[in-house]
Structure formats: structure tokens, C-alpha cells
Amino acid sequence: MWCKTCNKIIYDDICPTCGGIAQEDIPTEVYWCEDCNVPIIKEVSDIDKDVCPLCGATTKYMCADLRPVFPEERLLIEILLGSPLEWVNQSVWANNNRYYVNGKVKSISNSVFAHADIDKIVSQLEEFKGKNSYSYFNANIEVFCKANKTRYAYIKDEAFNFVKETVDKFDSEDIVISFSGGKDSTATADVVVRALGNPSLVHIFGNTTLEFPLTVEYAQRYRKNNPKSIFKIAKNKEQDFYSVCEDIGPPARMMRWCCSMFKTGPITRVLNNLYQNKQILTFYGIRKCESFSRSKYARVTQGTESVKIQKQTVASPIFYWSDLELWLYLLTDKVDFNDAYKLGYDRVGCWCCPNNNERAQFLAKIYMPDEYKKWHNFLVKFAVSIGKPDPEVYIDTGKWKARQGGNGVSAAEDIKIKYTNCTAEENSKIYQLNKPITESFFSLFYPFGKVSKELGRKLIGEVVVLDVKHNVPIISIQPFKQEDYDYSVKIKTMNVTNHDDLQRMAGYQIIKYNACRKCLKCESLCKTGAISIIGDNYKIDGNKCVHCKKCVSSKYLDGGCMMTGYLATKE
Numbered sequence: 001m002w003c004k005t006c007n008k009i010i011y012d013d014i015c016p017t018c019g020g021i022a023q024e025d026i027p028t029e030v031y032w033c034e035d036c037n038v039p040i041i042k043e044v045s046d047i048d049k050d051v052c053p054l055c056g057a058t059t060k061y062m063c064a065d066l067r068p069v070f071p072e073e074r075l076l077i078e079i080l081l082g083s084p085l086e087w088v089n090q091s092v093w094a095n096n097n098r099y100y101v102n103g104k105v106k107s108i109s110n111s112v113f114a115h116a117d118i119d120k121i122v123s124q125l126e127e128f129k130g131k132n133s134y135s136y137f138n139a140n141i142e143v144f145c146k147a148n149k150t151r152y153a154y155i156k157d158e159a160f161n162f163v164k165e166t167v168d169k170f171d172s173e174d175i176v177i178s179f180s181g182g183k184d185s186t187a188t189a190d191v192v193v194r195a196l197g198n199p200s201l202v203h204i205f206g207n208t209t210l211e212f213p214l215t216v217e218y219a220q221r222y223r224k225n226n227p228k229s230i231f232k233i234a235k236n237k238e239q240d241f242y243s244v245c246e247d248i249g250p251p252a253r254m255m256r257w258c259c260s261m262f263k264t265g266p267i268t269r270v271l272n273n274l275y276q277n278k279q280i281l282t283f284y285g286i287r288k289c290e291s292f293s294r295s296k297y298a299r300v301t302q303g304t305e306s307v308k309i310q311k312q313t314v315a316s317p318i319f320y321w322s323d324l325e326l327w328l329y330l331l332t333d334k335v336d337f338n339d340a341y342k343l344g345y346d347r348v349g350c351w352c353c354p355n356n357n358e359r360a361q362f363l364a365k366i367y368m369p370d371e372y373k374k375w376h377n378f379l380v381k382f383a384v385s386i387g388k389p390d391p392e393v394y395i396d397t398g399k400w401k402a403r404q405g406g407n408g409v410s411a412a413e414d415i416k417i418k419y420t421n422c423t424a425e426e427n428s429k430i431y432q433l434n435k436p437i438t439e440s441f442f443s444l445f446y447p448f449g450k451v452s453k454e455l456g457r458k459l460i461g462e463v464v465v466l467d468v469k470h471n472v473p474i475i476s477i478q479p480f481k482q483e484d485y486d487y488s489v490k491i492k493t494m495n496v497t498n499h500d501d502l503q504r505m506a507g508y509q510i511i512k513y514n515a516c517r518k519c520l521k522c523e524s525l526c527k528t529g530a531i532s533i534i535g536d537n538y539k540i541d542g543n544k545c546v547h548c549k550k551c552v553s554s555k556y557l558d559g560g561c562m563m564t565g566y567l568a569t570k571e
Contacts, residue, residue: 508560
């Protein structure tokens with residue numbers, strides 16, 4: 001164990017010196033051997049971290065983490081700096097926009113990427129690609145792998161043992177590998193398959209429809225090279241990304257509705273089809289160093305709000321790996337991977353993700369020019385529609401990525417819950433609806449109890465919800481005519497201690513009925529597969545619902561509906 005505060009190894013969960021909670025992994029650092037011309041991975045506690053394990057030469061501290069720069073990216077950076085092929089026989093590595101050439105740092109500012117002459121660069125890439133050799137790179141990588149073979153053995157053995165221990169409580173047919181086509185999921189898939197000696201495991205590829213073309217190509221190649229694997233593709237065929245963007249606005253850093261709609265939602269549907277309501281074990285390529293939020297994750301997680309698909313136990317074999325350790329594993333074992341990394345991408349999720357950095361946008365202009373222009377033009381059009389005075393500047397400076405709420409978006413009206421208190425009945429509210437009441441509306445109340453038409457007053461179309469424990473009415477649902485409302489419903493609560501809490505949760509369901517954009521978040525929340533969104537109807541199956549109330553709990557879904565966060569506006 002490691003105490004971050006005291007910066008030392010300890011042998012308990014609690015540090016005896018400072019009383020702080022220990023972490024499982026000992027942090028690593030990267031050192032540089034000038035003689036071998038490669039980076040060396042060392043734990044911060046190593047007493048010999050300034051000694052090269054391959055040649056015995058003295059090393060020097062370089063940085064916290066690193067990634068290899070493949071010849072394709074190296075040539076691009078050389079052209080960008082005006083010196084094509086200058087580094088062809090040199091050891092080149094990178095950490096974000098800091099490039100290390102034979103151990104010497106060369107920083108490139110975001111402005112260089114932003115103001116680059118794209119047409120000139122594309123022309124020079126074509127001119128010099130025939131002379132862009134892999135010879136030195138391959139030899140250098142071989143030395144890197146040899147110099148770090150002890151570290152490779154450690155991370156491999158630790159990950160393999162973790163997998164074997166984690167699967168102990170699960171049947172082999174209930175084990176799933178989440179496969180995105182990125183380097184993390186590639187390494188995870190390789191680790192899990194090899195650790196278990198089982199090439200027939202279920203792989204689920206979430207095709208968001210916004211993948212890099214190279215990601216789709218790699219997924220196809222992986223499937224071909226692993227013919228025994230059960231390879232399922234999860235894809236939202238009902239929604240069009242641009243159409244949704246026109247309706248509710250493009251995703252932003254704090255409003256990535258696309259993840260649920262085009263990734264976790266479709267994956268949930270595949271899992272529901274394969275496993276119904278069984279609890280499964282899914283191996284993900286999550287690493288704590290990827291982001292601050294992921295650093296707070298547990299290596300094995302079940303039933304918490306951080307688990308996007310609730311029917312899963314999520315396990316992360318490579319959770320503690322750094323970028324350089326991940327590449328050490330892939331390059332040592334010559335694992336095939338997504339070619340997008342060779343071009344310079346350090347992540348290969350959705351190509352237009354608002355979390356992409358300036359370098360990723362620069363790469364999109366070069367390697368995906370048509371898609372980039374289409375997306376850029378759409379963003380400018382959107383900026384105009386919401387009243388931005390300088391739409392081009394708003395988009396080009398990346399301010400659209402920080403957008404919050406539904407300001408200027410007409411769909412924002414759908415998440416505003418509008419009601420009047422009923423003067424005739426206590427604990428009753430009359431809610432405005434934006435469409436007529438259908439059977440699917442009544443199904444939204446299954447989380448609260450048994451929905452009964454028989455016990456309701458037929459003359460007024462009343463439906464009653466009974467408490468599952470005491471079988472007494474707790475909610476009355478009445479179609480209602482209300483002045484100024486085209487459509488409305490009266491919700492009365494009864495026989496409960498806290499009427500406000502129950503009305504608030506009922507209000508969540510009203511919002512869902514009015515604002516549902518088929519984001520599929522609710523489907524992912526439901527462990528039993530009771531929630532389904534078919535066509536334009538959000539429906540809950542009363543035979544499958546176990547009344548856990550996760551779908552109406554702000555702990556799992558703030559405001560009861562994901563759209564409340566995306567479309568909220570300042571009054």
C-alpha cells in the first residue's frame with residue numbers, strides 16, 4: 001500500500017503516521033537512459049530508480065507519464081515545425097503537447113495547432129510519406145521493451161491474477177468484455193482472454209455512429225483475428241446525432257447526452273437481450289490516471305451511481321496502469337491496436353467529442369476534413385440560432401464546449417414542470433402535459449406501487465397506485481381539464497407521511513413524459529429491464545418492475561430525467 005501524504009510504502013489500509021487512507025498502487029515515474037535512448041518506468045519508492053536496468057547507466061527523471069510517438073505522428077509534427085524527417089532516426093515520445101526527442105523536451109502550444117496551414121501540411125504529408133521509415137522506431141521500441149521487461153512482468157502478472165480472482169463468483173457465460181476499439185479496451189480484452197484462457201468470451205462493441213473510421217476498421221479486424229469470440233455490436237439505429245443536436249443542442253463537456261444515447265443505452269439493450277435480469281461481470285478498460293473523476297472510482301464497482309449500467313459489476317484489470325505501462329504491454333506482446341494512435345490521437349472515442357483537445361481538432365482537419373467541416377458548419381449555425389453575437393469566434397475558441405443548460409433551445413420548455421395546486425382536494429396538484437395521456441403514461445407510476453384501473457373511479461378515468469407493502473392507495477391519477485392547459489393531469493397523494501417527497505417523485509415522471517428524448521439513460525438504470533423506450537413511448541413493465549425507485553431517485557438521476565440537466569435555463 002502507498003501513503004500519498006507521507007510519500008512512503010505502508011502495510012495497512014490506514015497510514016500509522018498520518019492516519020490517512022492508503023492507496024493500492026505505488027505511483028510510477030519515468031526516467032531517461034541516454035545510453036539506451038529509451039524511457040524507463042520506475043516506482044517512486046525504488047532505491048535504484050536512477051539506474052538503467054538494461055545497461056546500468058545513470059538515468060535522470062523525465063516526467064510522470066509518457067506515450068510513444070509513431071512515425072506517422074512524428075512526420076506530422078516535423079512538418080508542423082518546418083523540418084520534415086529531421087527526427088526519423090531519433091527516439092521520440094510525448095506527454096500531451098510536450099515532445100521528447102532523444103530525451104530533450106520540445107513543447108508545442110495549442111496556438112500552433114490552431115493556426116496551422118492545413119492544406120500545406122496535407123500536401124507535405126503526401127510528399128514525404130514514402131521516405132518515412134519505421135526502421136529506427138522498431139529498433140528503439142525493442143530496446144524499450146527489453147529495458148522495462150521487469151515492469152512488464154509485474155503489471156501483467158498483477159492484472160492476470162486480478163482477473164482470475166474477480167471471476168470467481170461468476171459463471172463464464174456471464175462475463176463480458178466492453179470493447180470500444182481504443183487502446184485501453186484492447187489491452188483489457190487481451191488481458192482477460194489470456195488470463196482466463198478463454199477466447200470465446202462475449203465482447204460488446206459500442207458503435208456510437210461517431211467513431212473514427214479507423215476505429216470501425218480496427219473493430220472489424222479484431223473480430224476477424226478473434227473468430228472464437230462472441231462479438232456483439234451495440235448501435236442506436238433509431239436516432240440521428242445531428243437531428244438530436246438540432247433539437248436539444250450539441251453535447252458539451254458537462255452535458256454529454258451523447259454517451260447515454262449512443263453508447264451506454266444501446267449496450268444496455270444488448271445486455272438485456274443476452275442476459276435479461278441477470279447480474280453480469282463486465283471488464284472495462286478504465287484507468288484512474290485518465291481523469292480526476294476516474295481516479296475516485298473503485299477497481300471493482302457494483303450498484304453505485306458511477307456504474308452507468310446498473311445490472312453490471314464493473315471490474316478494471318488495468319486500473320492502475322499508466323499510459324506508458326499500457327503501451328509497454330501492447331508493444332511487448334505485439335498486440336494489434338487502433339491505427340488512429342499512430343496518427344497522433346491520444347484518445348479515440350467519438351471524433352467530435354467536446355472533451356477532445358486542440359491537437360485532436362487539428363488532426364480531424366487533416367484526416368477527417370469532410371466530417372470536420374460538416375460539424376463546424378453545424379456548430380456555427382447552432383451558435384447563430386441561440387443568439388451568439390460572434391458565432392464563428394464562439395465556435396473556434398471552443399466556448400461551445402463549456403455550454404450549460406438549454407438557453408436559446410426551444411426544447412427547454414419541455415423540462416419545466418408547470419402545475420397548479422388543486423383547491424378542491426388536499427395534497428393534489430394539476431400538472432400540465434404537452435401531449436394527450438396514453439397507456440404509457442400510467443406505466444410511469446409502477447415504481448411507486450401496483451397500478452390499478454379497477455379501483456379507480458371509472459367515470460372520471462381515475463387510476464390508483466397501491467403501496468406494495470400495505471396495499472393501500474397512495475396516488476390517484478386523474479385526467480383533468482384545466483384552463484390554459486391543452487392537456488393536464490391531477491396527481492393526488494394519500495396515506496403517506498411525506499406528501500412533498502412523493503409529489504416530487506411524481507413530478508419527475510411528468511417531466512419524463514413531457515421531455516423524453518430517448519436518451520436511454522433510464523433503461524441503463526433499471527437492473528430488471530423493466531424500462532423500455534419504443535418509438536416515442538417511454539414505458540415501464542409492471543411485471544418486471546421491483547419498485548427500487550432508482551429511476552425516480554435524484555441520487556441516480558438528478559431531477560428524475562437526464563434532460564433536466566441538459567435543458568435547464570435561468571429564469
